[in-house]
Amino acid sequence: xxxxxxxxxxxxxxxxxxxxxxxxxxxxxxxxxxxxxxxxxxxxxxxxxxxxxxxxxxxxxxxxxxxxxxxxxxxxxxxxxxxxxxxxxxxxxxxxxxxxxxxxxxxxxxxxxxxxxxxxxxxxxxxxxxxxxxxxxxxxxxxxxxxxxxxxxxxxxxxxxxxxxxxxxxxxxxxxxxxxxxxxxxxxxxxxxxxxxxxxxxxxxxxxxxxxxxxxxxxxxxxxxxxxxxxxxxxxxxxxxxxxxxxxxxxxxxxxxxxxxxxxxxxxxxxxxxxxxxxxxxxxxxxxxxxxxxxxxxxxxxxxxxxxxxxxxxxxxxxxxxxxxxxxxxxxxxxxxxxxxxxxxxxxxxxxxxxxxxxxxxxxxxxxxxxxxxxxxxxxxxxxxxxxxxxxxxxxxxxxxxxxxxxxxxxxxxxxxxxxxxxxxxxxxxxxxxxxxxxxxxxxxxxxxxxxx
Numbered sequence: 001x002x003x004x005x006x007x008x009x010x011x012x013x014x015x016x017x018x019x020x021x022x023x024x025x026x027x028x029x030x031x032x033x034x035x036x037x038x039x040x041x042x043x044x045x046x047x048x049x050x051x052x053x054x055x056x057x058x059x060x061x062x063x064x065x066x067x068x069x070x071x072x073x074x075x076x077x078x079x080x081x082x083x084x085x086x087x088x089x090x091x092x093x094x095x096x097x098x099x100x101x102x103x104x105x106x107x108x109x110x111x112x113x114x115x116x117x118x119x120x121x122x123x124x125x126x127x128x129x130x131x132x133x134x135x136x137x138x139x140x141x142x143x144x145x146x147x148x149x150x151x152x153x154x155x156x157x158x159x160x161x162x163x164x165x166x167x168x169x170x171x172x173x174x175x176x177x178x179x180x181x182x183x184x185x186x187x188x189x190x191x192x193x194x195x196x197x198x199x200x201x202x203x204x205x206x207x208x209x210x211x212x213x214x215x216x217x218x219x220x221x222x223x224x225x226x227x228x229x230x231x232x233x234x235x236x237x238x239x240x241x242x243x244x245x246x247x248x249x250x251x252x253x254x255x256x257x258x259x260x261x262x263x264x265x266x267x268x269x270x271x272x273x274x275x276x277x278x279x280x281x282x283x284x285x286x287x288x289x290x291x292x293x294x295x296x297x298x299x300x301x302x303x304x305x306x307x308x309x310x311x312x313x314x315x316x317x318x319x320x321x322x323x324x325x326x327x328x329x330x331x332x333x334x335x336x337x338x339x340x341x342x343x344x345x346x347x348x349x350x351x352x353x354x355x356x357x358x359x360x361x362x363x364x365x366x367x368x369x370x371x372x373x374x375x376x377x378x379x380x381x382x383x384x385x386x387x388x389x390x391x392x393x394x395x396x397x398x399x400x401x402x403x404x405x406x407x408x409x410x411x412x413x414x415x416x417x418x419x420x421x422x423x424x425x426x427x428x429x430x431x432x433x434x435x436x437x438x439x440x441x442x443x444x445x446x447x448x449x450x451x452x453x
Contacts (some may be wrong), residue, residue: 022115031108033116069119151240
């Protein structure tokens with residue numbers, strides 16, 4: 001750690017946080033500005049080795065620093081964040097864009113001084129960071145999603161390889177990752193090339209295609225190079241599947257640790273279990289995630305439309321179950337960038353500000369909205385398709401994602417059960433409105449409508 005470069009007092013705006021510090025985070029150097037026990041502002045630089053960061057955390061604690069503003073730069077802030085937490089220093093993680101318009105020479109030391117100045121005056125906003133167990137859960141889920149994406153890419157390469165072999169199996173079988181499709185692929189990789197023999201491995205009652213079409217689709221070019229590549233791709237697929245199961249074990253162990261700190265019932269009753277999904281998707285968790293999702297917020301969230309186990313874990317690993325950080329659902333949806341941010345100038349509305357985000361919770365809500373729009377027959381699915389027809393899928397996705405976020409926020413914060421009667425009432429209202437529109441159109445054209453008995 002280098003010597004102190006400058007001493008002085010914080011001046012300018014009224015000071016609110018007297019025992020504050022500001023740190024400009026880098027990959028090799030940390031620039032630190034803080035107020036010591038005597039009330040003087042100190043400036044120093046230090047390296048980023050573990051010993052140096054621990055020494056810095058102990059120094060700040062010994063100087064009476066209570067709150068540190070930390071710049072969120074890549075992933076470099078994470079190690080220092082945890083070390084400051086260990087010495088009971090409150091950490092305020094800030095977005096670099098909140099102070100980068102200061103009119104001064106751009107240096108690490110000047111950045112730390114500006115961060116310290118702003119934070120002492122209470123100007124900077126704190127970013128949401130979940131507790132330690134939820135951060136651990138988020139890391140496991142993030143890596144599992146990465147492996148899942150790699151598995152999907154491997155399946156895409158397998159389909160490309162089948163096209164090169166002129167095998168049209170993936171055009172007749174909707175999912176080559178199913179039991180039937182994988183049995184065919186493994187047989188081809190083991191050297192079986194006779195089409196009739198390959199079709200005998202399938203349960204033809206489960207396929208719409210006829211036996212003759214399946215036999216024709218399996219008559220292809222079985223060159224040694226293609227068979228070898230298929231065998232290697234299947235090995236990659238098996239590896240990714242096994243890795244996902246390993247991450248499932250880690251995720252379940254982390255959920256068990258979180259549940260220990262949360263009071264809740266140990267199991268779901270028969271009435272709370274509800275109906276099981278008729279179709280189980282391949283990428284769902286291999287353990288009973290619904291049990292933990294009930295124990296954490298104290299209510300069965302999966303009963304609501306658009307909230308499944310995988311999506312809920314993606315969101316809760318980012319937000320946690322403490323919704324008091326967002327006073328209302330409007331604050332929550334604004335944090336997710338799912339609400340419009342109107343711009344006014346000269347007293348006139350000039351449009352909405354477009355904001356980009358890499359928030360994993362936002363992405364989960366958007367994916368859920370698209371899934372609801374494509375398959376759900378509930379009121380959210382009807383709303384998605386109506387908005388998509390009028391304003392486009394982009395607007396529909398954002399609007400429905402916001403509604404799902406509001407439902408989740410309300411259920412967790414109030415610890416209340418989802419009421420399906422509300423959804424049924426909205427569907428009935430939408431049907432009545434559509435009937436009135438049709439009757440009005442028919443009357444204009446000189447026709448009358450009556451209900452079929």
